[in-house]
Amino acid sequence: MVTPMPFHRAAAAAIDSDNWIRTEVLVLNASYEALTEISADRAVVLLITDAAETVVERAPHFPIRSQHTEIALPETIRLRRYVYLEHRMLVHDESRATLAGVLRRDEHRCGYCTGWAGTVDHILPRSRGGPNTWSNLIAACSDCNTRKADRTPAEAGMRLLWDPKAPNDLARAQRQVWKRLATAHTAT
Ligand SMILES: [Zn+2]
Known part of the structure; x- marks a missing residue:
């Protein structure tokens, strides 16, 4: 049973049956470009539905059992089909600001x-x-x-009191990417 969870930064603590779901997995496009990080439970869904393959397993080996299969917790997965993402989804310091x-x-x-x-x-x-x-x-x-x-x-002769950066919209970008991946893979 896979339950969607909010995104969290992976803790440095050892991985166990309670916290594996909060580890983050790097998603590569079919072209091997890095797209984003998603939570491990979502990565596992992509692997089980054969929408993605594991490129790198997380070390040490951590098995995840689901119904009839057992897969190793991945660190990096690659989508089997190329997913087109608009550049505006990725917020960074050089992005246009309003x-x-x-x-x-x-x-x-x-x-x-x-x-x-x-x-x-x-x-x-x-x-x-x-x-x-x-x-x-x-x-x-x-x-x-x-x-x-x-x-x-x-x-x-004026001093900037902080270093301006792109707002931390990573969680929003991840949700958009996930939505895009989910629709791309159920459309077939
Ligand atoms: Zn002022």
């Missing part, structure tokens, strides 16, 4: 003074080719934004 997304990520705190922020600053100014990416945008209050103007933080 104004609303940056304000939400920074919880409306100014990256220069922690005051309430209603605007977004281009760290490398737009006038010098600064892109609309997660790592180049930070929430800023209008005072700091005006003071910084068309300068880098160093030129303006």
Whole structure:
């Protein structure tokens, strides 16, 4: 019986019958490109339905018994059929960011003074080719934004209080990938 579980980071603890389901398995496309990580219970479903094959077994060997078969807990699996994924599903620092997304990520705190922020600053100014990416945008209050103007933080003598990154949307990306995999493999 396979129960869908929320995603968790694999713990460093030894694998046992209670926690194997929370280990993560790397999924490769049929072309051997890495797609994402999914929880082990979902990886096992893909193996049992023959939608995927094991590329690397987890060491030490950990057997999972299901009805008539026994399979080894995998570390990496490969899909038998190529699955096309849109690039936008994969969120990373160089992905395009939106104004609303940056304000939400920074919880409306100014990256220069922690005051309430209603605007977004281009760290490398737009006038010098600064892109609309997660790592180049930070929430800023209008005072700091005006003071910084068309300068880098160093030129303006201002210090960034944290390093802006893409929001941690990994769990959402994993759910989308899983949904896509599930529909691709039941469509046949
Ligand atoms: Zn400020």
